[in-house]
Amino acid sequence: MKRKYKVLFFALLATAAVVALILYLKTSNVAVLNPKGVIASKERDLIITTTMLMLIVVIPVFILTFFIAWKYRASNTKAKYSPDLDHNRLIEFTWWAIPTVIIVVLSLITWRSTHELDPFRPIAVNKKPITVQVVALQWKWLFIYPEQNIATVNLVQFPVDTPVSFEITSDAPMNSFWIPQLGGQVYAMAGMKTKLHLIAGEAGDFRGSSANISGRGFAGMDFTARSSSRGNFNSWVESVKSTGSTLSLDQYKMLAKPSQNNKVTYFSSTEDNLQGKVIMKYMAPGVFGQAGYQDGSYSEYDSNGHH
Numbered sequence: 001m002k003r004k005y006k007v008l009f010f011a012l013l014a015t016a017a018v019v020a021l022i023l024y025l026k027t028s029n030v031a032v033l034n035p036k037g038v039i040a041s042k043e044r045d046l047i048i049t050t051t052m053l054m055l056i057v058v059i060p061v062f063i064l065t066f067f068i069a070w071k072y073r074a075s076n077t078k079a080k081y082s083p084d085l086d087h088n089r090l091i092e093f094t095w096w097a098i099p100t101v102i103i104v105v106l107s108l109i110t111w112r113s114t115h116e117l118d119p120f121r122p123i124a125v126n127k128k129p130i131t132v133q134v135v136a137l138q139w140k141w142l143f144i145y146p147e148q149n150i151a152t153v154n155l156v157q158f159p160v161d162t163p164v165s166f167e168i169t170s171d172a173p174m175n176s177f178w179i180p181q182l183g184g185q186v187y188a189m190a191g192m193k194t195k196l197h198l199i200a201g202e203a204g205d206f207r208g209s210s211a212n213i214s215g216r217g218f219a220g221m222d223f224t225a226r227s228s229s230r231g232n233f234n235s236w237v238e239s240v241k242s243t244g245s246t247l248s249l250d251q252y253k254m255l256a257k258p259s260q261n262n263k264v265t266y267f268s269s270t271e272d273n274l275q276g277k278v279i280m281k282y283m284a285p286g287v288f289g290q291a292g293y294q295d296g297s298y299s300e301y302d303s304n305g306h307h
Helices: 003-027 038-071 089-116 230-241 249-255 274-280
Strands: 130-137 140-145 150-153 155-159 164-170 175-178 186-188 194-198 204-210 222-228 265-267 291-294 297-300
Touching (some): 038 089, 038 194, 130 155, 130 175, 130 186, 140 222, 150 155, 150 230, 155 230, 164 175, 164 186, 164 274, 186 194, 249 274
Parallel strands (some): 130 164, 155 222
Antiparallel strands (some): 130 140, 140 150, 150 265, 175 186, 175 204, 291 297
16 A cells, blocks of 8 residues: 555544544533533533643644654655754753643643532522432432431432532442532542532433442442422422331431342431431540440430440
8 A cells, every 4th residue: 555545544544533532422421521510511611621731732642653653664764864853952842841831721720620619619609508418328329308307219309500518428338429410529438528519500310320339239329310490399398208208217227238229219207417327426436425336226425425
């Protein structure tokens, strides 16, 4: 095959690969590239911006790699021998200056986005946020609504255009709470509480998942995040309250046992400060005054550590 045909072939192959990638991204529902909330939109823009900046270096490097390998192949006797090319000041300046500028720009973007997209930072809107306490179990998600005094398993619902303050912990191996179309993941760890503030810009069902491998039931540890109108949310809360099932400590201990591919479950009321008691069972009894956990069972303590 002649040289020009080989070059044309590789150029067409590269073009076809780029076109195929673009078509795939347009036709496939890649969750992080299809945001449904302001936080996820900013994170999507950040991903695209940083990727494009890095491609400024990556693409020329790949092009030059193939070009140099082709031009200076053993069979090309016409290639010019340039042993002093590495001392070319213009070339040296170019391949140091461009990456340096990109690193500086990325540093500024990182500084700004780290503060702007801090998961602990409340979302500034003129609506009162709704609080949802999250407990990662094996292999399911428990959602507690302290203001509504209800709880659900593997389904979390909230009003559209309303900030949601997630308070996250774990009563199982470390996990990671993630709703890709609404925002990034935050770790769920036993004995501590992390926070995540999200908001949905439109109504719909969004896939939530575990983003941290946690055993054989990990693949089925999914949940649905449902955004609805305020009226539908209020109606849903009332319907959950009418189910008649209470999530007591004894009921919680049964729920916390490992199980796979769990169905959505509703609880019309919950034990007071249930998430706090789950966190406290990993603390020294009585240190924080509310609850302790010994020999596999809950027990109450006062501020001095006495029963």
